[in-house]
Amino acid sequence: MPLIIGMSVLLICQFLGELVARGLMLPVPGPVFGMVILLVGLMVRGKVPDSLRMTGEGLLRYLTLLFVPAGVGLMVHFRLIGQDLWPILITLVLSTAVTLGVTAWVLDRMNRRRGSRP
Amino acid sequence: MNVAELDQLWVYLSGSPLLSLLATLVVFALAVRINSAMGGTPLLHPVTLSIAILIGLLMLVDMDYATYFEGAQFIHFLLGPATVALAIPLYDHRERVRRLLVPLLIACMTGIVTAVASTLGLAMALGARTETVLSLAPRSVTSPIAMGIAEQIGGIPSLAAGLVLLTGSIGCALSPWVFRLLRVTDPAVQGFTLGLAAHGFGTAQAFARIGVVAGAFSGLAMGLAGLLTAFLLPLLTRLFGLGG
Numbered sequence: 607m608p609l610i611i612g613m614s615v616l617l618i619c620q621f622l623g624e625l626v627a628r629g630l631m632l633p634v635p636g637p638v639f640g641m642v643i644l645l646v647g648l649m650v651r652g653k654v655p656d657s658l659r660m661t662g663e664g665l666l667r668y669l670t671l672l673f674v675p676a677g678v679g680l681m682v683h684f685r686l687i688g689q690d691l692w693p694i695l696i697t698l699v700l701s702t703a704v705t706l707g708v709t710a711w712v713l714d715r716m717n718r719r720r721g722s723r724p
Numbered sequence: 725m726n727v728a729e730l731d732q733l734w735v736y737l738s739g740s741p742l743l744s745l746l747a748t749l750v751v752f753a754l755a756v757r758i759n760s761a762m763g764g765t766p767l768l769h770p771v772t773l774s775i776a777i778l779i780g781l782l783m784l785v786d787m788d789y790a791t792y793f794e795g796a797q798f799i800h801f802l803l804g805p806a807t808v809a810l811a812i813p814l815y816d817h818r819e820r821v822r823r824l825l826v827p828l829l830i831a832c833m834t835g836i837v838t839a840v841a842s843t844l845g846l847a848m849a850l851g852a853r854t855e856t857v858l859s860l861a862p863r864s865v866t867s868p869i870a871m872g873i874a875e876q877i878g879g880i881p882s883l884a885a886g887l888v889l890l891t892g893s894i895g896c897a898l899s900p901w902v903f904r905l906l907r908v909t910d911p912a913v914q915g916f917t918l919g920l921a922a923h924g925f926g927t928a929q930a931f932a933r934i935g936v937v938a939g940a941f942s943g944l945a946m947g948l949a950g951l952l953t954a955f956l957l958p959l960l961t962r963l964f965g966l967g968g
Binding site: 636641644648658669675678680682686692694697 | 782910
């Protein structure tokens with residue numbers, strides 16, 4: 607039973623999130639709002655029920671697998687990507703490296719200055 | 725004894741969701757094995773490796789993506805509840821998040837502006853076509869958001885989705901080097917950076933490689949970056965004189 611209850615809670619939050627996203631016509635996916643809704647719910651309740659923790663952490667443990675079907679979708683875009691292959695690849699690699707570097711550097715600096723490292 | 729013809733068997737198998745569902749699971753398990761046999765190198769991330777193997781297989785047996793997805797959608801569907809479940813680690817680490825809220829917001833804004841500006845600047849300098857440039861712009865946010873944004877600013881949604889996936893793999897592959905170079909060791913910082921630059925792929929990587937704290941911050945970054953990008957990007961592209 608805990609698995610069913612946990613999954614139902616997650617799906618209810620996702621459902622409410624979809625309603626918010628579509629109702630307000632926002633370009634943000636429903637599950638992202640679902641996450642916010644669940645977070646607010648957990649704060650109101652003050653603890654994570656065991657059933658929810660079991661289901662949620664089980665799903666998160668296999669999060670990488672869940673991206674595979676969408677990733678295979680890349681094959682549909684080969685032609686479009688191929689038309690601008692080198693600009694795309696160079697841009698992606700350089701820009702991703704710069705983004706990683708800048709974000710990590712900024713956050714690390716501020717984190718250290720606040721002296722809130724564990 | 726009657727034995728079905730091989731091609732008839734194939735017609736049945738390739739039409740049912742069973743085969744692609746099974747193939748996805750088996751290939752992923754294999755990719756995890758290969759990756760750990762290679763010492764867990766980020767260059768051959770299990771997800772990237774699985775995607776490459778599966779695309780190869782589909783091309784080999786001449787199955788199109790829509791047919792494959794009929795089976796694989798059962799796995800894909802779980803992404804929704806899994807995204808919702810990101811609230812759990814976030815709740816567990818709420819004290820740390822609250823304490824770091826201002827730095828996190830500033831880092832998120834800086835990261836988004838860096839991602840978009842460097843992407844637009846580089847792609848334009850390298851001579852990519854305007855639709856490509858506009859499809860590249862939202863590449864560091866999770867694909868449903870990126871597709872919506874691309875459409876809004878005049879890019880190609882399906883191309884944007886493909887570029888998001890590539891960005892995710894590249895981000896996961898590059899991150900260990902970037903962290904080592906900058907001597908960033910705090911799992912919260914590593915996770916947040918991964919979630920911001922490489923969306924869901926980064927979050928999955930943070931959970932799998934670094935730990936729960938990194939995963940929590942990564943999920944937070946993914947959500948925040950998605951929300952902020954949706955509002956910031958149309959303004960930024962206008963600044964570069966693209967679209968309207």
